[in-house]
Amino acid sequence: MIDNRTRRQSDSLRALFDTLATGGREPIVEIEDWRDHLAGNRRLNRSGVGRWFMTALRHEWMPLDIPTPLCAALTDDATSYLETRPGPWATVLGHILRVAGTAGWLASQRGIDEETVYLTALYHDLGKLDEWDTGVPHAELGARYAERDLTGEISARKLLTITEAIRVHPDRPPPSWLAARALHDADKLDKIGATGLIRRISKMEDIEEACLGADRTLYEAETFPRPCLAASTALLQPKLAFARTVERLIDEICP
Ligand SMILES: [Fe+2]
Ligand SMILES: [Fe+2]
Known part of the structure; x- marks a missing residue:
């Protein structure tokens, strides 16, 4: 009753x-x-x-702090790209931006490079809607999109940190991967x-x-x-x- x-x-x-x-x-x-x-x-x-x-x-909802001009330009690109996708693009974009905000806050608390964490978050689900069309897991697609856009823009070492974190993000990352740990927690918290x-x-x-x-x-x-x-x-x-x-x-x- x-x-x-x-x-x-x-x-x-x-x-x-x-x-x-x-x-x-x-x-x-x-x-x-x-x-x-x-x-x-x-x-x-x-x-x-x-x-x-x-x-x-x-x-x-943590405020979105975009750490560098490169991150700002790529955020615009990601937004324009998702807007063209069929399906719930606003849901995916909103999630990505919230994860970037939360992961950025975690990075600031833990002394993790904020550009690395921001770009990891930005690309982690960028292939989410393409997974349905291509059958390729979105974690793999996100890593490929990051390699396509970031090669030559940031150091090879930083790029590898980002792509490894994206590829592993559906699972729990190894303890030593700090950027991946920030993404993991921000993603799950959202x-x-x-x-x-x-x-x-x-x-x-x-x-x-x-x-x-x-x-x-x-x-x-x-x-x-x-x-x-x-x-x-x-x-x-x-x-x-x-x-x-x-x-x-x-x-x-x-x-
Ligand atoms: Fe994901
Ligand atoms: Fe996600």
Whole structure:
């Protein structure tokens, strides 16, 4: 038996899921894009769930600090490239930029070269949508795109660090690969919490699919691997608390 308050919260969460499920092809990428998108839903505004979600999102979403002019130029190129891809390009681009922001913060905490980490994050999922067409794993495609664009632009040693980190990123990297460890943690952290709901639900088309995406995010929070870097723990805890709140309400909206 659930009380009226829980029912109202669950209804509001359902409206949130519905609003997040854009299909991933509209240009909703940055945090302010999401603020504007959610602000258009009167029901979310009335219930306060939109504000609650934006507060969590602002807490989790690390600002994107683009370390060098080369990184800035390649970010523009990556954005233009993804915009031409069929499929949920905005979901992929948003994820890449959030991972770059988080990985950059981890790099600054751990004294890892910020350009190396930024470029690793930028290319790690750049081949995500091409994987479906080509059958080549996106980690391999991302490494190839990085080799294509970065050869001659940065040292061979730095390029190798980047491509190895990209190739291994679906798995846990060896302890000595610091850039790969920053990417690993930033990538996994983006899949849970409020950013996790954006990541999983924004590419969905309707509320039924959105529920599957939310379930997956909760499962990922439940089974979250031990972070590779100690600094990641500070980012992990609020996301796990957010997941517990969503878990309490989700059964009512995603039976
Ligand atoms: Fe990936
Ligand atoms: Fe990723």
